[in-house]
Amino acid sequence: MVHRREILKGAIAAPLVASAASAAQIEERPVTFKPAEFDKKKQFELPGWAFRHELQIPRVARPTAVMTFKEWYESKDAHVFGPGDPVRPGDSFHGIAGEFMSTPSHWSKYGCKPSVYLDPLASWEDKQRNFGTFRSEILNRNIRNWGEFPIKFFKIPIRETFKELHPDAKHETRLYSYAGMVPGPTLKMRLGQPVVVRFSNELDTETSVHLHGGHSPSHSDGFPTFYILQGKSRDYFYPNILPLQCNSKLDSTTNKELVTYEPDIREAQSTMWYHDHGMDATAFNVSKGLAGVAPCFGERELELIRDGVLPGLGNASCLDPDQYSLSKDPCLEDPEYPGFYAHGKEPYHNPYDIPLVLQDKVIDLPTGQIAYSNKGHNGYLGDTFFVNGVAWPYRCVENRKYRFRLLDGSNARVFRLRILSEADFLRLSENGIDEPGEAPDSPEAIAKRPDKYEALAKPFLRIGKDSWLWSKAVEKRSVVLAMANRADVVVDFNALVGGIDLEPGEERVFYLVNTMPQTDGRGPKEKLDDGGDPRVLPLPFDAVGPDGEVRGAESHKPIGLLKFIVRGPKPAVDASIKAGSKLIDHELIRDDEVSVVREFIFERGKGAWQINSRFYDPDIANATPTGDSVEEWVLRNGGGGWWHPIHIHLESHQLVRYEKDFAADAIELPRLANAPLPPFNGTNVTPFIDPTEVIGLHDTTVLGPNTVARIRMRFRTWRGPFVFHCHNLEHEDMRMMFNFEPVHDGKLPSDRDPNVVPDARTHGRDVTWQGIDGKLNRYGELDVEHPPVPSVPVEQSGVLMIPNRPVPPKTNP
């Protein structure tokens, strides 16, 4: 039996081994050496070994400890991050979120007592009392929003690992990994169960971990400069709470306004994922493997699983062996992989709920390494397609319904996913979808493709987008998935095989394919060889107009991604979900709730990316929304033919209106830097988008070319800073990012520039808790990480006009 301590030691030793050996073998490269580059033709060619490797399901990480706040706080020697790590939560180099140990002043509106901040235990219990409760049908009682279940502690090293990615490659591939796995270990969470993850960075690069789609404190949200430095750790606190929704109504007897805060159950997350968010290097780090999935289970979702609406094992899929304390059962862990659950033993075990992380990479076969290039800052595309870290895998499935959580984890690839039968896939891979006589890529042929694909593609149910379930299941035949978007779908393989039992030895085969034509980082386009023509026509939604005219473009040949082999008899009882099944109710934010409208224009300038003609500056806040308010943001694509998936941290947003200027698509001339933005003659295409998708929640809304999206969102619970940015990772690294800083404490002092908030300028000095020094809570990051904020005289600060401001004190008064 290998002890977890050995594993952690091994983890620390591994990079040393790597660097020692590689220093010994410095390879001479020939003068003409050139790494592999993206080959647009190769993306349609499958190697002979395609679909011969089985799809891997990422292992589920087991917590190192499960205990209540009181238990670990009162025990001085509780090694919650495993026996080998005596460092208590918050005592790591980068500390833990201040909200873990104390109560920020603005939570007094929830009824919390900020005065108890010197007593972390009293503060925790105060938050438990005041963050509300919600109904659990599973437990048949009301449960607390904050800390109903004990805290789960995890420790995940971020380190280099080697893995065979491509059978034709001469060597294994060097990857960056969470805990040695690509994709990273699955973190299964539950609403009401706080999680603390100690990510320790053993790479020679700064990292920052973002839980994408979560509602987490700023310290733990992966703000780009809230690093985990080389050789250091940061304790990420994921409280897994529902935001509190402010309701005010007039009391009829006293004629006074009554303000109450209730957990917003519509906001219950489902499919989250985590990935690197380090400043300037996110694209490189994610392409090297830093991404993993983190599903969260809310009460309504568990109820749907228990009642057999969503695929699963009924009540058995609603159980967690380590829910209240770390189980002593020796069978829970895989003896070969200590620290991970054995298959079938993980919390909320569900063989019919499978995450699929889609990625594309370029593999340099002679070296076996990932050949990374930011491709002119447009975006890194690959010609080798991976699902869960395996190139072109297959998966044997039962003759029944499955839930797949699809994630586009690539840097710049937009997918249009469809399911084709084996016969159709093989025929189209050979001959393509155009008629034999048709001119290749002729407008007539292109116009006919979507209808032809739609007729061939197999139907499935879409049940959610991004982190959230939709209000009802909707039948679809395709899914458009931009970078960072998730699609939650249910595929009924029994319906696809015609509702029959398959005899032993009999099988049916289906393929998950991508039909989105794309040859560079700008985004999809109709023609593969258009000589750089910036016109890009498809719409980034599954939109169907009255005449089908706004449907997106599709490629001549499909790109195969994953092969499903269906076997066995049909099940006696299958999940009951069907088109129209009710999931989680959503309602549109009303017009009268909106208090502020802001516009953000995403454009290219001087070889880099800008928002509102500015480059990202991590030290300033570009928007300071009032806490609990609703804002409407107008996101405009500044042109040039690029696609920009805009991801906003902290909260979900709703799509209100999506407009596209079709005439502008036909204008070939590029807009030159500093030229005025042309007038926008948008057509409202919102009616063509499925209303369930419009009313559902989003965390990433893709801006196709010549489009304007109007979104609405709330700013609840946490102080900033948070970021919003383009999720084409190369664009993000090239500064297509802005900060926003929710302001909860009422009005800003009159002498303060409302566009610059001190919190954002100080790299989170006051969001990080660093233990108790004598009788005071220590806040802030250590000086070695963030040298004192430079004093910038206004004359030198250019257009940004940052007023000079003293460095804030390190300790709270």
Added chain:
Amino acid sequence: MTRMIMQFFSSLLAAEKTPPPRLRVCDGFANVRVVDQFGRSFRFRDDFVDGRALIINSMYTTCRGACPTTGATLKKLRSELSKVFGKKLTLLSFTLEPEVDTASVLHEYASRLDANKRSDDLCDWHFLTGTPVAIKELRYSLNFYDLNPKVDGDITQHDATLLFGNSTSDRWASLPAGVRHENLSSTIRRVAGFTTEQRFGLAAEGV
């Protein structure tokens, strides 16, 4: 202690296979023949990349758009970062108009930025020219290009970005030269620095 050392060596033995080779981002930089402002000839990847921190930009001497500002920024960065990096840092400015910008033209241009003679206090700053084919290959391999041929062909629309990093850690990033100077300077130190002191230290007061 002895046990720890034993564990370390046993973990060394446990790694049976030799680790896979590295493929660095900078291995993709074109290894073309270039000439600097003093007329010296170099192979770009062989002579500039290994073991050094680099700041690379594109320019042309008659540029009236971004280049004068970028040049001033680089001059300032050179004097600031030389204190941090010493001679480990090299600035490379390659011309986009190699037909016009010969070595002597570049020498004249470099003199305006105090880069026309060797200095003990300042790191090297090479202004590079070459054949148009070589320069184009270099430009594409360093990602100083636009996908739109009209923008790419228009020299006045050229990238005003700096590419920086070092080949040892193989961390490379690009930033517009127009970001706030303190931000630019600290980012270059963090990404291109070899040591913690270079990356985050306070060694160079006044930086």
